[in-house]
Amino acid sequence: MKIKYNIIPKERVSFVKESFTIREAVEELEECGYRCIPILDDSATYYKGNIYVQDIYKAIIKESHTWDDSVMALADDREVFIEEQASFFTVFSSIKKYPYLAVIKEDKTFAGILTHANVMAILEDSWGVKTGSYTLNISTHEYKGALSTIVSTVKKHTGIQALLTLDNESRLFRRVLITLPADTTEKILKNVTHDLEKEGLRVFEIEKI
Known part of the structure; x- marks a missing residue:
């Protein structure tokens, strides 16, 4: 079973761009209310990683980064993504470690995300x-x-x-x-x-x- 038809498409995903500062990133995170959102390139085409709100506040408190630093300084999960044609079974174990998985199309462009709620919906349907x-x-x-x-x-x-x-x-x-x-x-x-x-x-x- 493919996960392609169970993802949240890019048009409905909150994200920041790689040119954002840490301050701009945390503003977006606070506005959408999520603890983690994707980072895309400036054309909003390619996945560059994730930014976590806890990482931002930890970095600011420890003064390892400033509000004006690039969001890419705190980018995480850069290699954590799945292909749009991936089967459900190949992603089941991976998603347990993350709030969601970024989904990449065949041409390597960002398609959207697969969340825990998406996975539960698939299980409910199959059950x-x-x-x-x-x-x-x-x-x-x-x-x-x-x-x-x-x-x-x-x-x-x-x-x-x-x-x-x-x-x-x-x-x-x-x-x-x-x-x-x-x-x-x-x-x-x-x-x-x-x-x-x-x-x-x-x-x-x-x-x-």
């Missing part, structure tokens, strides 16, 4: 939070065909809105979370649960979304 009805937490001993058995059993009664496996490193058991479609009735839910347990699977938790 069927807004389109599902019930989530079944199923426990099974690890054996060949276990997942196939779960899927085929559920599909006798209804579709599957989302599916997630946990404990993938375990050799003994695995948990499988299945989200059922929004139109799933309590009768269908009961039949699905009954047939899963009939197959030797344990439905140990059912959560209504």
Whole structure:
């Protein structure tokens, strides 16, 4: 899955230019209310790094920089960016370290940013939070065909809105979370649960979304 369609485009991103002073940068940060924003070149085309409000105040307090110094003196994360065509899985671990990731187009121009909120929206969509009805937490001993058995059993009664496996490193058991479609009735839910347990699977938790 590509992240291209889940980013905040440049037109909606607050940023400063590389010719800004530290004073101008902090004014922009205070106006937008963010703790960190991108630095772009003077044509607002290319990504040059990030500027953090905490870095500014730390530098001023320690008198290592003045308000009239270039914002580039405090530029951080200059090499922290992802390509617009990057997959969701390649950026998932990286974004945990930063407030957002700058996104670069194929021609190296700045496209926008991918935020934690964007990532959560992707996860919510893939999990069927807004389109599902019930989530079944199923426990099974690890054996060949276990997942196939779960899927085929559920599909006798209804579709599957989302599916997630946990404990993938375990050799003994695995948990499988299945989200059922929004139109799933309590009768269908009961039949699905009954047939899963009939197959030797344990439905140990059912959560209504």
